Amino acid sequence: MSMFGQVFVKNNQYKIKGDFHHLTPNQPIRNADDSWQLMGVTNPRDMTYIHSYGGEAVFFKSLCQGKLMATRCDNPDCESRGTIYQPFRIHCMECLGKNTVIDMTDLAKNTATIHTFMVCNRSGAFTILDKPIKFINIEFDGVATILMSYLSIGEPDIGMKVVPIFKKSSPTYTILDLSWVPAGTPESELPEGFGF
Amino acid sequence: MIKFSEEQLKIPKMMKPVYLVTAGQSKFDRAFPGKRTEELCIDALTQAAELIDMTPAELKSYIHTAYYGHFADHFGDQLLGEAVIHDRLGLDPLGTIGVKTGGATGGSTIWEAVKAVASGYSDCALAMGWERMDEVPTDEGNFLISCAADKDWETPLGHIYTGYYAVMAQKYWKVFGKEEDSFRKTLAEIAVKHRGYARMNPYAHGSMNITVDDVLESPVVAFPLRALDCCLMSVGAACCIICDEATAMKLTRNTKNKPLRVWVAAGSHTLRPADRRDMEIPLLPNETADLYKDLGERFPGGDRYPGFTGFLAARMACWYGYRMAGITDPMEDLDVIELHDAFTISDVQTYEDIGLRPYGEGRDFVESGDCYHTNPHTGQSGRLPSNLSGGLIGCMHAVGATGIMQVFEIATHLWNRWAEIHGDEKRWKSFDREKPADWTDLQVKGAKRALAISHAGVGSHVTSTILMDPDHLLKQDV
Numbered sequence: 084m085s086m087f088g089q090v091f092v093k094n095n096q097y098k099i100k101g102d103f104h105h106l107t108p109n110q111p112i113r114n115a116d117d118s119w120q121l122m123g124v125t126n127p128r129d130m131t132y133i134h135s136y137g138g139e140a141v142f143f144k145s146l147c148q149g150k151l152m153a154t155r156c157d158n159p160d161c162e163s164r165g166t167i168y169q170p171f172r173i174h175c176m177e178c179l180g181k182n183t184v185i186d187m188t189d190l191a192k193n194t195a196t197i198h199t200f201m202v203c204n205r206s207g208a209f210t211i212l213d214k215p216i217k218f219i220n221i222e223f224d225g226v227a228t229i230l231m232s233y234l235s236i237g238e239p240d241i242g243m244k245v246v247p248i249f250k251k252s253s254p255t256y257t258i259l260d261l262s263w264v265p266a267g268t269p270e271s272e273l274p275e276g277f278g279f
Numbered sequence: 280m281i282k283f284s285e286e287q288l289k290i291p292k293m294m295k296p297v298y299l300v301t302a303g304q305s306k307f308d309r310a311f312p313g314k315r316t317e318e319l320c321i322d323a324l325t326q327a328a329e330l331i332d333m334t335p336a337e338l339k340s341y342i343h344t345a346y347y348g349h350f351a352d353h354f355g356d357q358l359l360g361e362a363v364i365h366d367r368l369g370l371d372p373l374g375t376i377g378v379k380t381g382g383a384t385g386g387s388t389i390w391e392a393v394k395a396v397a398s399g400y401s402d403c404a405l406a407m408g409w410e411r412m413d414e415v416p417t418d419e420g421n422f423l424i425s426c427a428a429d430k431d432w433e434t435p436l437g438h439i440y441t442g443y444y445a446v447m448a449q450k451y452w453k454v455f456g457k458e459e460d461s462f463r464k465t466l467a468e469i470a471v472k473h474r475g476y477a478r479m480n481p482y483a484h485g486s487m488n489i490t491v492d493d494v495l496e497s498p499v500v501a502f503p504l505r506a507l508d509c510c511l512m513s514v515g516a517a518c519c520i521i522c523d524e525a526t527a528m529k530l531t532r533n534t535k536n537k538p539l540r541v542w543v544a545a546g547s548h549t550l551r552p553a554d555r556r557d558m559e560i561p562l563l564p565n566e567t568a569d570l571y572k573d574l575g576e577r578f579p580g581g582d583r584y585p586g587f588t589g590f591l592a593a594r595m596a597c598w599y600g601y602r603m604a605g606i607t608d609p610m611e612d613l614d615v616i617e618l619h620d621a622f623t624i625s626d627v628q629t630y631e632d633i634g635l636r637p638y639g640e641g642r643d644f645v646e647s648g649d650c651y652h653t654n655p656h657t658g659q660s661g662r663l664p665s666n667l668s669g670g671l672i673g674c675m676h677a678v679g680a681t682g683i684m685q686v687f688e689i690a691t692h693l694w695n696r697w698a699e700i701h702g703d704e705k706r707w708k709s710f711d712r713e714k715p716a717d718w719t720d721l722q723v724k725g726a727k728r729a730l731a732i733s734h735a736g737v738g739s740h741v742t743s744t745i746l747m748d749p750d751h752l753l754k755q756d757v
């Protein structure tokens with residue numbers, strides 16, 4: 084059995100081990116309506132990308148620790164000073180200065196409400212979320228922007244109060260480690276691996 | 280709050296008048312197992328030559344630079360696909376560039392060609408767009424489309440672009456549609472209209488003779504949107520030829536094409552809807568601030584602009600475009616339009632963004648009958664017919680070609696050649712499609728000015744392309 088491709092950084096270089104691609108033979112495409120004449124070929128391919136979170140790494144690392152990090156521009160000369168961004172923006176979109184990383188977990192727990200939502204019965208290839216996917220967009224008091232995420236329990240509605248949950252065991256280190264449930268949901272009902 | 284500087288709000292200026300001379304397109308379909316992309320592009324360029332009574336070789340001899348719109352490299356599994364097409368069209372060693380702005384790629388490609396001519400760099404430029412969306416299974420196609428969302432913050436959420444988009448439709452449905460059955464029915468009427476007009480269009484692959492009930496009974500994709508509310512996924516190519524005045528006159532002498540003045544303007548907005556910040560509504564020339572002072576009272580939840588209900592990029596594309604071309608009221612000044620109807624509800628949102636109706640009142644453009652070729656309430660000509668091609672819902676959405684198909688369509692009205700091109704029995708036969716027994720001439724009689732809106736995804740890029748008969752300009756300067 085092959086080993087999933089793995090990567091670590093050493094001396095500021097990527098070091099890789101395991102299998103980053105798998106060989107699958109190509110196949111002819113033939114025309115069933117015309118004596119099985121050749122029309123084309125399949126081109127199978129399975130690749131593993133190596134991706135840096137850069138200045139957002141702190142956001143993704145914090146999720147499995149039960150923390151929701153945001154950023155704020157503290158540049159005294161910036162017209163947007165004090166603006167809080169969630170999604171996390173590394174740099175202020177106005178002055179392009181480096182934003183301050185702040186912990187907004189409590190703010191989210193106390194003020195998160197659904198701005199809009201969508202229950203989606205379809206998904207694309209390579210998706211690990213179960214269908215239907217309940218997309219929600221979340222407003223927070225004092226935050227300039229509206230975060231997209233997904234609701235794990237219950238049916239979404241505009242104005243509904245929600246609280247964040249975090250994948251603390253077996254995290255994926257992706258945005259999927261953050262989800263939401265209706266305010267008042269007991270911890271015992273959370274999906275496997277998630278906690279407040 | 281986002282603010283713009285005076286410099287950023289400069290009305291775009293072109294150094295000389297620019298003309299659309301001819302255009303062409305391939306057949307559109309869900310799949311072309313028997314044709315390579317270059318064959319479709321050659322079909323499009325050949326038609327553009329035919330419309331001005333030239334051979335492709337003659338037309339090519341005028342082209343000085345080429346602009347290619349092709350959005351999704353990963354669908355075609357070919358980087359620099361533009362260079363492949365450029366070579367197959369035999370246009371080497373001319374200067375060329377690829378353009379990628381999602382669903383707005385077609386419009387952006389024309390934008391580039393127009394600027395090249397306006398600046399004097401080229402006297403004749405080719406804008407060609409295409410898309411190849413049939414070479415992966417549908418769920419992998421959905422995955423590839425979802426890569427147009429933010430890869431860390433959105434794409435992992437289901438790998439389904441509809442989900443990122445439809446949250447905005449939901450907000451509009453609840454705030455401005457007030458979840459009314461009557462609004463749901465109006466949306467269904469758009470689907471009926473576009474699939475019905477597509478029946479008269481031999482290029483179209485989504486034509487259907489359906490009723491409002493058929494739409495309302497079609498499967499839910501993402502409530503309130505149903506299968507028949509959604510656009511097609513297509514393969515095909517479209518092109519147009521952009522020239523300066525002298526070349527335009529030369530190319531069209533003794534032909535049925537009159538050179539049409541063309542302007543293109545563009546707007547943009549955050550790739551992630553999540554990043555949208557509040558701002559004041561930028562007003563179009565036919566609007567006043569008073570119009571919106573009680574918007575939040577009339578539509579509770581609708582006071583946040585653009586929020587998740589307006590497309591700021593479309594608003595800005597028209598904010599610049601109308602002022603460039605001298606349009607003071609699009610309902611009065613325009614005769615025919617093609618809009619980016621990715622979904623029935625986004626068609627309504629666009630009516631508001633481009634000023635056909637004030638924000639909150641888009642549905643009236645349909646309910647009044649203004650959007651039809653023939654107003655169903657009065658039996659008279661519709662005030663501003665939209666998407667007579669069938670649009671993205673009825674004709675096609677071959678992403679890089681879509682915005683150019685729209686311009687091909689509105690140009691055929693201004694040339695008064697719509698019936699000749701769409702009614703040609705030979706064309707129906709060559710596309711292996713049956714011309715309906717009740718085929719109807721949808722030519723907008725006397726059309727002099729037209730608009731096409733090319734729009735990307737959740738509204739990251741939008742262009743407005745304005746065409747005018749040069750004898751019916753709204754202002755004389757360029």
Ligand SMILES: [Zn+2]
Binds near residue numbers: 158177
């Ligand atoms: Zn700043």
